[in-house]
Amino acid sequence: MKLSIIGAGYVGLVTGASFAELGHDVTIMDIDDEKIRKLEKGIIPIHEPGLDRLIDKNSDRISFTTNMEQVVREADIHFICVWTPPLEDGSADLTAVRSVARELGKNFKKLKAKNQIVVTKSTVPVGTGKKIRALIRQTYKNEFSVVSNPEFLRESQAVADMMRPDRIIIGSNDNIAAQKVAEIYKDVKAPIIITDLATAEMIKYAANAFLATKISFINEVANVCDLVGADVEQVAEGIGSDKRIGKSFLKAGMGYGGSCFPKDVRALHQFSNDSGYDFKLLKSVIEVNEQQRNLIIDKLNKHLKIMNGKNILVLGLAFKAYTDDVRESVAIDVINRLQKEGANISAYDPLALINAQKHLGEDVIFVGKAYDGAQGADAIVIATEWPNFKDLDWPSIKDLMRKPLIIDGRNLLDPNEMRRMKFTYEGVGRG
């Protein structure tokens, strides 16, 4: 099939490359000229394992452009994959989506296009599909269809999530268009759930909000564990073994970050409110997520008494492991707060140092090895769940530190082992 991807960001590139892998011809469009020129030369602007290989392997089926007319000439199913960043009040900014819809409308008219299908992959509030239809209608008077096909891609596992998803959601008020989009996925082994437009849009938000709720729930359980002397890791194992609950997204820590959960939970809360419903549970999910990072700072304060002048090494800057993405990273926020209290910060991350430098002040010392930052440190905070932090030579690190204090914000290390090494160790909810 002939498909277009509008927006060559993380979702667009993974989706486009995967569609090409499934045998479709894909035109990938972006307004960023430089990005498209780089992509044409095989330079992938994001870090996503397996994506470069997939694009390279399918290069004869993928073309890149900045020209919307070319998009409409070459394809008849168009996937909108542009960003929808949060506005001040938490609602999603649809400026880019609207602009794409207008451009599609103009070019549908200009080229007298027929049987066009416009699909939203971007996470958009319920009702956006309807707005897209109205915008295109302003210029293009022939029939076309709007479909919602939300993405469920986790950064760092996005290619696998795309090729082997748990399910595919396709929502439209036009069943023929929905079936046509389903056809794109015919070689993917996953159940396809067909719904109406609004329901598909809602499924995306409800999925992310539910996962975020699981995280805030286990974080609150962890906070009680700290008070009553129970171990949240074992509690998570114990409850997660019940299939109805499931083990995933029950890792207690400093709270969720990234470009999706914080934004989507706030947006669902906001558009529920706008529709006249006070989504109380989500308000708490957001509050708990904010509170988790404060608890880490409280734990540091408890041991260090005065933060001013203390040397703290933060291990991990990315919002989660295996990515260089620092958007809404809890680590960055914690560093900013510690600096406000007068602490001297050094920081290490296996992948995200360059991106973090753009978000943090010059006062942070970025180190190329964890050991360099440990020299003279009064505390280490583990802020991202990078598994390789477990393999550091902790006895040598202890010798370098001024005070052997570890605040493990991701419950990465074994508390007993760390205490055997004579560290003062605190995790989250580990009794």
Ligand code: UGA
């Ligand atoms: C998330 C969803 O998992 C994807 O299904 C969805 O498609 C994507 O958002 C999106 O809307 O585009 P992602 O943001 O890549 O994917 O990250 P996750 O792996 O879900 O992690 C989000 C945050 O939750 C991270 O900060 C992580 O450290 C934290 N987390 C995750 C926990 O604190 N505990 C857990 O048990 C799991």
